[in-house]
Amino acid sequence: MRPVRLLAIAPRPFEDELLSCWHWRVASHYSSSPRQVENWISGSSRVSAPHLFNHDIPTDQSATRLWALACRLRQGDLERLSLRATGRSRASFVSDPGHRGVCPACLDEDAEQGRDHYCRRSWARVEAVVCPQHKTGLEINCGGCFRTGLFQFRSTPAGVVRLFCRECDAVVSARRFQRRNQTDLLQVASLVGEAIGKGGSGFERIEVASRFLWSPRPEGMPYIAALGFPLPYGQRPSITAGAAPLASLPPAWRAVTITAIADLLFQETAKKALLSSSVREAFRQFECGPVPAYHQVPPQTRAASVLNLRAETEYRQLARGIVESEGWKSLPSKAGRARNRVIGKLMLRALNGG
């Protein structure tokens, strides 16, 4: 066996840090990727890069041992950062790292206290849609250019690591605009998170509910789009959620899904039930499976009436109306979520004939 090469600089892991984040922080000091660093310290050149998710739930301990030796850390201190150490099942974490949100306010605090930006382990949980400390939503889009999924750890000339937007090179920060307080959503997410944490049949029911909400109805759209909840940016889902919606959706869609799940499963704790009895009945039948019971929902439900598709020309007219409106002209002065909200409002108003 080749001796392990030692790294000159390797930041210490934070108590609540995510393992793959620590890998990226180490690698950013060498302007490289965790894969390149791992190849260097092991003296090998494996080309097949494993999915990043595997970094957070390592199946074999040899890689962790390698990193620990190269960075002069105890192996146990790194194993602690793995999602496996949380005791929660793999399905209770968002699998695509690009769909895990970050809290820009937490990152600002990191910077204020002179430490590296880092990703909290808890941000990888499927129910992580709001920061418990700052009560604002976790984000995957840049506050400057609004592009998503392009954050990258880079070392600054001052020797600290910051999360940057790859598109506009801005440091991720909450300072650009005021975020909405999301205490209500946080409460709902905590409720669902608690049930997930307990595992067992409680988590199973949550998974079934998420599949139900994202199952296609006869009209083609999933339930989630027709329940009357405010949808991200006023849109209908252009994404398909697959067999494990919670583990694969971006935070904004997970937030809507979690809200609907809480209403379906923990109705007694909600202030007022939002879902109609026909939707509940459809869910009950879906839960009993294996017949796709949602196909049997009578067409006169509230859910179905929302999805009256219109002619192409009518949509084009509506779009022209939006672009020519006063609301649209005032857009450039707004930024980020505020801008998206205005667009969503304009769309809703146009669609509702207001």
Ligand SMILES: [Zn+2]
């Ligand atoms: Zn925060």
Ligand SMILES: [Zn+2]
């Ligand atoms: Zn950007």
